Amino acid sequence: xxxxQDNINFAEKxxxxxxxxxxxxxxxxxxxxxxxxxxxxxxxxxxLTVAVEGxxxxxxxxxxxxxxxKEAVAGAYKAxxxxxxxxxQA
Numbered sequence: 744x745x746x747x748q749d750n751i752n753f754a755e756k757x758x759x760x761x762x763x764x765x766x767x768x769x770x771x772x773x774x775x776x777x778x779x780x781x782x783x784x785x786x787x788x789x790x791l792t793v794a795v796e797g798x799x800x801x802x803x804x805x806x807x808x809x810x811x812x813k814e815a816v817a818g819a820y821k822a823x824x825x826x827x828x829x830x831x832q833a
Contacts, residue, residue, distance in 0.1 A: 758793050761786055765797030773809045780804075780812075784819040798823070 767779040780801055786794025804816045 757791065761791060761793040761797065765793070765800060768797065768801050768804060773811050776804065776807075776809075776812050777815045780815045780819050784823060787823060 761783075764779050764782050767775050768783075770776060779797075783794050783797040783801060787798040798819070801816055801819065804812050807813055807816075
């Protein structure tokens with residue numbers, strides 16, 4: 744019984760943390776935004792519903808004044824959508 748409850752608690756904590764990390768997309772620090780983008784990209788690839796919402800939110804960062812943020816968003820979308828094309832091919 745404890746194992747099941749631990750799994751539920753872990754999933755809830757991941758959801759909470761992902762919401763906080765998604766909010767970091769709107770902070771003014773490019774390096775923090777880039778780290779949030781990396782996390783949300785990985786979370787989306789693992790199918791975290793909350794990460795998918797943040798992944799969609801990051802699309803607006805394409806219009807950021809910071810070129811490193813624009814590049815990080817473009818890279819995240821390429822990795823997620825175009826990276827799947829080559830999967831399963833040797």
